[in-house]
Each structure stands twice: as structure tokens, then as C-alpha cells.
Amino acid sequence: MIEILSRTELGRAKEAGALVANILHTLKGRATVGTNLLDIDQWAKSMILEAGGISCYVDYAPSFGRGxxxxxxxxxxxxxxxxxLPTDYKLADGDLLTLDLAVLKDGIAADSAISFIVGESKPTESLAMIEATERALRAGIEAARPGARIGDLSYAIGSVLSEAGYPVNTEFGGHGIGSTMHQEPHVPSMGRPGRGYKLRPGLLLALEPWVxxxxxxxxxDPDGWTLRSVTGCRTAHSExxxxxxEDGAEILTLPTL
Structure with a gap:
């Protein structure tokens, strides 16, 4: 299913996007050395419910998970x-943490992810990897405009990641979003220009380069959910x-705090 939102629905989408972004901004500030991942989950729950939102994750049970x-x-x-999957783990100095959040507010969902380093240690290679996903995300957004094809966005994203020297997985990627969290079209992190669905005003997309x-x-993982690098190397994800x-693309998941 591909949804095209009305002006009224786009207004609600902006509210959902701001909520997601503000929660992530707050959680990043709270995620310090010694913070437990289960506490982060509870903080997210409290902020979602206090704002009148609905979690897109708590009841999420797709075919690929153990839901x-x-x-x-x-x-x-x-x-x-x-x-x-949040576990009873306390963050250590230098950990690379990715927070990915999706919330439904007034019938419209928004989805965003950030990666950052916890504590005072700032491993250069990890910072470079995070920055590459952020640059790839910007490139995908710049390519998004009415009449563009999904392949144009995928090509822009994949070009940045490949030029930075990272292998690209196309199994999981960006997606359409609207009244539900995951919709068509799929937006892989590698593609061919001029191919795929043609973008129209009112379409919402969650773009999410990860490497x-x-x-x-x-x-x-044995939990049936958590996906890790097969080699144990570090990872990063921006969304x-x-x-x-009518003019291009508007980012909905920017913090307003």
C-alpha cells in the first residue's frame, strides 16, 4: 500500500515527526555511561504516552521477528x-549507541534513528561511519522531489556509502510511511537512477542509510529480533x-526543543 496524504494529514505528520525527534533528542542527552538500556525504553514509553502517542513497536509482530x-x-x-531489543545492559564509555523510534500520533506515524558515541571516548572510525550515514541521508533527501524515482534516492544514498568504503546491504532499507509504520515503496540503500516508483507530493518516506x-x-540474535554484523564490527544508522x-522534500523528524 502506498498512501498520499492530504494537507490535513500532513499537518498531523509534522506533529508526529516533532514528537519522535524530541524524544530521541531527550534520550540522547540522558544516555550516559552507566545508563541501562531498559531505562531508556521506559523513558521512551513515558514520553510517548504522556504526549498521547502510540508506540509502533510494542505490538509489532512481522514475519521476520519473534514477536x-x-x-x-x-x-x-x-x-x-x-x-x-532493549536488554539489561549498562552503557560503557565509547559505546556506539543507535536509537530507533517510531510513534503513531493522531493516526499518522513518524520514524527516525540516530547513532552516537556514549561518554568521553570518541573512536575516530566510529565517528566517521556515523557521519557517512548522515551524509548519505542528506544526499537521499536532496534527491527527493516530485517526479523523482525511488532509484534516484537509492543511488544517491548508496553512492555516498560506497565512496566512503562501506559494504551496502539492500535487504533492509527505507520505506513508505503514513497511517502505518511500514508501507511501500521499499527504499534500498543502493539503486539505479530513473527506476522505481515516481514520487508525488503528499508521499511520506522514512529514509534510513545504515552500514x-x-x-x-x-x-x-537468539532473541529473534536484534540484527548484528556477522563479523562483530561496529555499525551505524541514521533515519x-x-x-x-511541491518543491522538494521536508524533513519532519527534526527536534523542536
Whole structure:
């Protein structure tokens, strides 16, 4: 299903996007050395419910997971890049933490992810990897405009990641979003220009470049959810929800705090 939102629905999408972004901004500030991932999950739950939002994750039970997910945010540490199930783990200095959050507000969902280093240690290679996903995300957003094809966005994203020297996995990628979290079209992190669905004003997309330092292969934890690099290398993930407008693309998941 591909949804094209009305002006009224786009207004609600902006509210959902701001909520997601503000929660992630707050959680990043709270995620210090010694913070437990389960506390992050509870903080996310409290902020979602206080704002009148609905978690897109807690009851999420797709075919590839061992569902339902049962938590309110994905927390990936170091080699965990996607669907990180919060566990009883305390963050250490230098950990690379990815927070991925999706919330439904007034019938419209927004989805965003950030990766950052916890504590005072700032490993150069990890920072470079995070920055590469952020640059790839910007490139994908710049390519998004009415009349562009999904392949144009995928090509822009993949070009940045490949030029930075990272292998690219195309199994999991960006996606359409609207009244539900995951919709068509799929937006892989590698593609051919001029191919795929043609973008229209009112379309929402969640673009999410992610990489692993030295591999494109994933392995699933025994929890049935957490996806890690098969080599144990570090990973990074950046994501924004955008709305296609008459002029280009508007980022909905920017913090307003």
C-alpha cells in the first residue's frame, strides 16, 4: 500500500515527526555511561504516552521477528544495527549507541534513528561511519522531489556509502510511511537512477542509510529480533521521515526543543 496524504494529514505528520525527534533528542542527552538500556525504553514509553502517542513497536509482530517486539524503542549497541531489543545492559564509555523510534500520533506515524558515541571516548572510525550515514541521508533527501524515482534516492544514498568504503546491504532499507509504520515503496540503500516508483507530493518516506564497518552480512540474535554484523564490527544508522512537497522534500523528524 502506498498512501498520499492530504494537507490535513500532513499537518498531523509534522506533529508526529516533532514528537519522535524530541524524544530521541531527550534520550540522547540522558544516555550516559552507566545508563541501562531498559531505562531508556521506559523513558521512551513515558514520553510517548504522556504526549498521547502510540508506540509502533510494542505490538509489532512481522514475519521476520519473534514477536511481538514488546518494547518502545530499538537500542543497538556497537555491532547491533537494526531492531535492537532493549536488554539489561549498562552503557560503557565509547559505546556506539543507535536509537530507533517510531510513534503513531493522531493516526499518522513518524520514524527516525540516530547513532552516537556514549561518554568521553570518541573512536575516530566510529565517528566517521556515523557521519557517512548522515551524509548519505542528506544526499537521499536532496534527491527527493516530485517526479523523482525511488532509484534516484537509492543511488544517491548508496553512492555516498560506497565512496566512503562501506559494504551496502539492500535487504533492509527505507520505506513508505503514513497511517502505518511500514508501507511501500521499499527504499534500498543502493539503486539505479530513473527506476522505481515516481514520487508525488503528499508521499511520506522514512529514509534510513545504515552500514557495518567491514561486512554487508547480518546475523540475528537468539532473541529473534536484534540484527548484528556477522563479523562483530561496529555499525551505524541514521533515519529521517520526510514529506514530498511541491518543491522538494521536508524533513519532519527534526527536534523542536
Amino acid at each position: 511481538p517486539f514488546g518494547h518502545y524503542i530499538c537500542t543497538g549497541v556497537n555491532d547491533a544495527v537494526l531492531h535492537g 557495518m564497518a567491514d561486512t554487508a552480512q547480518l546475523v540475528t 529521517h521521515t520526510i514529506a514530498i512537497t
